Amino acid sequence: MKFEYVDITTADVCFVAYGKDLNECFANSALAMFEVMVNTKQILPRVERKVEVSAQDLQALLFEWLNELLFYYGSENLAFSKFSVEVDEKKFKVHATCWGETIDPERHETRTEVKACTMHKIKVEKIKDKWKAQVILDI
Numbered sequence: 001m002k003f004e005y006v007d008i009t010t011a012d013v014c015f016v017a018y019g020k021d022l023n024e025c026f027a028n029s030a031l032a033m034f035e036v037m038v039n040t041k042q043i044l045p046r047v048e049r050k051v052e053v054s055a056q057d058l059q060a061l062l063f064e065w066l067n068e069l070l071f072y073y074g075s076e077n078l079a080f081s082k083f084s085v086e087v088d089e090k091k092f093k094v095h096a097t098c099w100g101e102t103i104d105p106e107r108h109e110t111r112t113e114v115k116a117c118t119m120h121k122i123k124v125e126k127i128k129d130k131w132k133a134q135v136i137l138d139i
Helices: 022-037 058-076
Strands: 001-009 014-020 047-055 078-088 093-102 123-127 130-138
Touching: 014 022, 014 123, 022 058, 022 078, 022 093, 047 058, 047 078, 058 078, 058 093, 058 123, 058 130, 078 123
Parallel strands: none
Antiparallel strands: 001 014, 014 130, 047 093, 078 093, 123 130
């Protein structure tokens, strides 16, 4: 399972994303967020964007990563469906390549707009040999 949604409030969406490593966990977190906004299975990898963010800890890094992706959604009308993510968990940096396309309401099923990723109850943790991230999105 890449991610699951958790019932929280009507004004927010909460998801828990998983990964065999931190890279996969961050990629699945991005996929979960875009899935709230659009059917990602319909998003083709036509446009590529390099994304780099840094922060002071893993929770802040996940927050910065997701909000940077929302910047592309808001400013360029881009939705991503494929991610190659490298997380440096010692320096708290993300280097990623994201693939997607411009949203076309004629071809893409659009869903709920996400305003922002929040810091409220955000978690990134390693449990046994897997990574888990919990995120609340403001919709």
